[in-house]
Amino acid sequence: MSATTLKTRIGEPDIECRYPVIIGEDRVIGQAYRWHRDWLVVTSEGEHNLRRPPKGTKGIDMAAAYLAEEYAAGRVTAVALDLVLAEAPQPLNGPVPLLHPRMPASPRNIAGAKTAFAGLTEHRWRAVLHGFPGSDNPWCLLCELCGWSGVRYWSHHRGRNGNPPSAHRHEGGCIGEDKVRALIPAYQK
Ligand SMILES: [Zn+2]
Known part of the structure; x- marks a missing residue:
């Protein structure tokens, strides 16, 4: 990591266990989550799979560093944490499908x-x-x-x-x- 890397903090996860990666007071530069052994980020540009973190690195830290670099390079934009929270998934009242949408029906x-x-x-x-x-x-x-x-x-x-x-x-x-x-x-x- 370079000395110019933006300082980030990790917010509370939503009910899908997606962690907002925050700069400054309340600007979210992306959300990070784990799926099996991979870590993925969701940004203004969509979803990107970072794959497995290198040995000794936490996936969330890898994701936060990636997002900080993308943001510093102007490749992603930030949104207000309030907006992310307002758009967070909510529990359903009715029944859910048997399998998560990412799970193949094997x-x-x-x-x-x-x-x-x-x-x-x-x-x-x-x-x-x-x-x-x-x-x-x-x-x-x-x-x-x-x-x-x-x-x-x-x-x-x-x-x-x-x-x-x-x-x-x-x-x-x-x-x-x-x-x-x-x-x-x-x-x-
Ligand atoms: Zn209980």
Whole structure:
């Protein structure tokens, strides 16, 4: 990175886990997100895949440095953070498709998605934006026990060695682990 690189900061992610990369007070030069092992950026010029970060570099840092260079070179324009927040995706009330739009409808993905949705139902979660994105991609879920919604990863919801996942469902406390265990039969086996 050159000494002239603009100083950036990373804002709060939206419900698709896209991080705004901000310069100055509130100017967004792009949004960065991970899809499987790749990092992608969305700018005024559209979407661009930066691929995997080099070893030892965080993907978000790679993306922020890329965006700073693009902005400094005049290749992308900035928008106000307020506008980005106003246009952020919102949870849907209705059902979502089985698969995330980026997930090919392969037999393996369809089977994985069915397993995941069965697990969500069993554990009282609801997908509110997209279908199954894969085990290690961010997935916006709503907790049916308390109404919290946010980004989760299916790999954290599967449980380990035949055991149910942690009764600590998400940050913010939920309804308390004892009540979670009482409400969900999988914890009573
Ligand atoms: Zn909850």
